Amino acid sequence: MKYKNSIQSKLPLAGTTIFTVMSKLATEHKAVNLSQGFPDFESSPELISLVNSYMKKGLNQYAPMQGIISLRERICEKMEKLYSAKYNPESEVTITAGGTQAIFTAITAMVHEGDEVIIFSPAYDCYSPAVELCGGRPVYVQLDYPKYLVNWERVRKLFNHRTRMIIINTPQNPTGTILTAQDISKLEQITRDTNIVVVSDEVYEHVLFDGYEHQSVARFPKLAERSFIVFSFGKTFHNTGWKTGYIIAPENLMAEFRKVHQFNVFSVNTPIQHALADFMKEEKNYSGIAGFYQKKRDFFASSLKNSKFQLLPSAGTYFQLLDYSKITQEKDTDFAIRLTKDFGVASIPISVFYQKNVESHALRFCFAKTEETLEKAAEILCRVK
Numbered sequence: 226m227k228y229k230n231s232i233q234s235k236l237p238l239a240g241t242t243i244f245t246v247m248s249k250l251a252t253e254h255k256a257v258n259l260s261q262g263f264p265d266f267e268s269s270p271e272l273i274s275l276v277n278s279y280m281k282k283g284l285n286q287y288a289p290m291q292g293i294i295s296l297r298e299r300i301c302e303k304m305e306k307l308y309s310a311k312y313n314p315e316s317e318v319t320i321t322a323g324g325t326q327a328i329f330t331a332i333t334a335m336v337h338e339g340d341e342v343i344i345f346s347p348a349y350d351c352y353s354p355a356v357e358l359c360g361g362r363p364v365y366v367q368l369d370y371p372k373y374l375v376n377w378e379r380v381r382k383l384f385n386h387r388t389r390m391i392i393i394n395t396p397q398n399p400t401g402t403i404l405t406a407q408d409i410s411k412l413e414q415i416t417r418d419t420n421i422v423v424v425s426d427e428v429y430e431h432v433l434f435d436g437y438e439h440q441s442v443a444r445f446p447k448l449a450e451r452s453f454i455v456f457s458f459g460k461t462f463h464n465t466g467w468k469t470g471y472i473i474a475p476e477n478l479m480a481e482f483r484k485v486h487q488f489n490v491f492s493v494n495t496p497i498q499h500a501l502a503d504f505m506k507e508e509k510n511y512s513g514i515a516g517f518y519q520k521k522r523d524f525f526a527s528s529l530k531n532s533k534f535q536l537l538p539s540a541g542t543y544f545q546l547l548d549y550s551k552i553t554q555e556k557d558t559d560f561a562i563r564l565t566k567d568f569g570v571a572s573i574p575i576s577v578f579y580q581k582n583v584e585s586h587a588l589r590f591c592f593a594k595t596e597e598t599l600e601k602a603a604e605i606l607c608r609v610k
């Protein structure tokens with residue numbers, strides 16, 4: 226069946242996301258799938274039983290639009306404990322259908338036609354389409370291989386009366402880099418006398434390695450006053466398919482967020498929220514995740530020591546970039562496909578996260594996998610010469 230009239234696409238350049246494309250290719254070729262970021266091991270059985278028990282108790286109807294209050298209270302306790310930040314559970318926290326929805330809704334609530342939004346590049350792929358759908362204009366700041374450091378003076382020079390928002394992401398997907406306290410202070414300083422709103426994507430807040438502490442925007446009160454901060458339960462509790470996350474912002478920003486949220490998803494899965502509220506009471510349920518993933522990162526790295534791939538530093542997230550320039554000079558999109566079809570390991574090419582044509586000879590591999598999966602993938606990668 227085909228719609229007969231002409232369609233003027235609102236996103237003429239958008240195709241299907243690279244995650245969907247590579248996961249499908251991995252399935253078709255029975256490749257080890259280290260492309261799309263999701264764990265191949267189970268979420269806690271205790272958490273799963275909790276969801277089930279709340280379903281059996283009959284908590285199966287709509288949750289409040291903002292999320293259930295007990296979960297919002299647990300979140301505020303955590304924000305205070307970890308980041309010494311005080312948020313009001315009634316008016317400053319909203320439970321969302323994952324991080325992507327939170328980001329989309331925050332952008333939609335804030336960005337007007339003609340507004341400029343500063344986005345780093347490479348960046349996670351959901352930011353700019355949301356800006357464009359609002360009639361906004363993404364303004365890119367390129368982060369250069371291999372360190373991907375932010376030059377804040379370069380960012381400041383882009384500010385003008387149309388600059389409405391800046392989107393940051395720490396730990397960063399796809400590069401695995403993190404912003405330091407100096408970075409966040411600098412952002413606080415350069416935005417001080419502006420109307421710029423910050424969206425801080427912190428979905429990997431618990432996945433930092435080598436003793437680094439997560440520098441949440443929430444730790445910087447002057448910056449937090451202008452910021453939406455986005456978090457994810459799926460990344461923390463190994464259940465990305467539950468699509469549950471949350472967003473935090475000062476009351477006046479959150480009021481605008483909720484105006485859109487209520488007409489978008491309205492509210493999020495009820496039994497899952499009750500289960501998460503119980504599960505979050507125990508700090509150990511989220512505090513051990515950094516060590517857990519650091520072991521996986523190190524296991525994957527040591528299994529690759531005889532390969533021709535070169536490891537880039539991964540300070541956070543569950544992604545490892547591998548430079549393949551000693552193997553081939555082909556385009557990363559071509560090499561990622563060849564690696565999946567001919568060798569049987571799927572990854573994500575980094576160039577798709579840049580806006581302009583950038584030559585990038587690095588692929589992203591997800592190590593949120595069992596040792597068996599990582600071993601199998603590494604064994605294959607060591608054979609690629």
Ligand code: GLN
Pocket residue numbers: 242244245260261262263398
């Ligand atoms: N966040 C996941 C990743 O980076 C992908 C989620 C998705 O497929 N949209 O791989």
